[in-house]
Amino acid sequence: MRIARRRVPSEIPTSSMADVAFLLIIFFLVASFYSVTRGIQFSLPRHDEAALTAEPEAAVLIEIAANGALTVDRQALGLTDLTGYLRPKLVRNPAKPVILRTSLEAPYSAMTDVFDELRQVGVQNVVIPTQAELQLYGLQE
Amino acid sequence: MHVSRSRQLFGSVIPTATMADIAFLLIIFFMVTTAYSLDRTSLELPETAEQQQAPKGAALIVITADESLLFSAGEQDAEPLGGIDDLAAAIGAVTASNRLHPFTVKADRTVQYRVIDAVLEQLRAAGAENVTLLSRGERL
Numbered sequence: 535m536r537i538a539r540r541r542v543p544s545e546i547p548t549s550s551m552a553d554v555a556f557l558l559i560i561f562f563l564v565a566s567f568y569s570v571t572r573g574i575q576f577s578l579p580r581h582d583e584a585a586l587t588a589e590p591e592a593a594v595l596i597e598i599a600a601n602g603a604l605t606v607d608r609q610a611l612g613l614t615d616l617t618g619y620l621r622p623k624l625v626r627n628p629a630k631p632v633i634l635r636t637s638l639e640a641p642y643s644a645m646t647d648v649f650d651e652l653r654q655v656g657v658q659n660v661v662i663p664t665q666a667e668l669q670l671y672g673l674q675e
Numbered sequence: 676m677h678v679s680r681s682r683q684l685f686g687s688v689i690p691t692a693t694m695a696d697i698a699f700l701l702i703i704f705f706m707v708t709t710a711y712s713l714d715r716t717s718l719e720l721p722e723t724a725e726q727q728q729a730p731k732g733a734a735l736i737v738i739t740a741d742e743s744l745l746f747s748a749g750e751q752d753a754e755p756l757g758g759i760d761d762l763a764a765a766i767g768a769v770t771a772s773n774r775l776h777p778f779t780v781k782a783d784r785t786v787q788y789r790v791i792d793a794v795l796e797q798l799r800a801a802g803a804e805n806v807t808l809l810s811r812g813e814r815l
Contacts (some may be wrong), residue, residue: 555698562705573809643784646721653725664796
């Protein structure tokens with residue numbers, strides 16, 4: 535008796551694999567878009583006595599009041615005027631330290647706004663002293 | 676005169692095997708570059724124009740609007756802490772094994788600077804150097 539053999543196609547169906555792959559791509563694309571992993575980076579120096587106790591003309595002192603008002607080298611200045619004030623100083627000395635002192639009652643965003651402005655102007659040496667550091671060097675008012 | 680036309684039969688299959696290769700390459704790319712959030716606390720982050728990518732695997736310190744603290748060493752989800760002393764111990768444990776371990780601070784924009792100052796002091800005391808303050812891109 536002759537047994538009829540069924541022919542099995544030799545191709546592996548791969549069309550659905552691409553569908554699954556594209557679904558996975560979309561998942562990772564969306565996941566990478568929604569994760570917030572960006573921000574402003576800075577280095578916390580070990581107690582930077584040199585910058586903190588620098589002569590007034592050697593460093594720029596920016597103070598942020600509780601209401602977010604700025605005082606730059608003891609004179610009131612707006613956030614928009616900060617670039618104009620700092621740029622000539624940075625042209626003369628690109629490594630000029632800028633000390634950023636924020637009132638403990640000020641909102642966090644007031645500090646990040648100024649810090650962002652400093653980064654945009656191109657300040658390389660931003661010093662953010664903590665209260666403990668200011669007390670250590672007797673600089674707290 | 677009768678002209679016999681030989682008709683060539685074209686296969687009707689579109690070759691899709693290479694498409695899967697490309698797709699898998701893209702998957703690997705996105706898998707490597709995607710950083711999963713260690714914390715899903717809804718916060719109003721400060722807005723900054725200057726933005727840099729936070730290092731992958733960085734320890735995360737979360738400060739919510741009601742000034743409660745959460746911490747993750749970089750691998751597991753962020754867990755709530757009792758207070759600033761617990762944070763000091765957690766930061767110390769991370770820097771003890773690797774002093775150059777990066778830290779990320781995710782804080783609500785309305786938080787008083789007093790809390791940020793306390794956190795920065797703990798980071799400084801523990802010898803941490805590389806800190807990123809998470810922010811949202813400024814809308815122009």
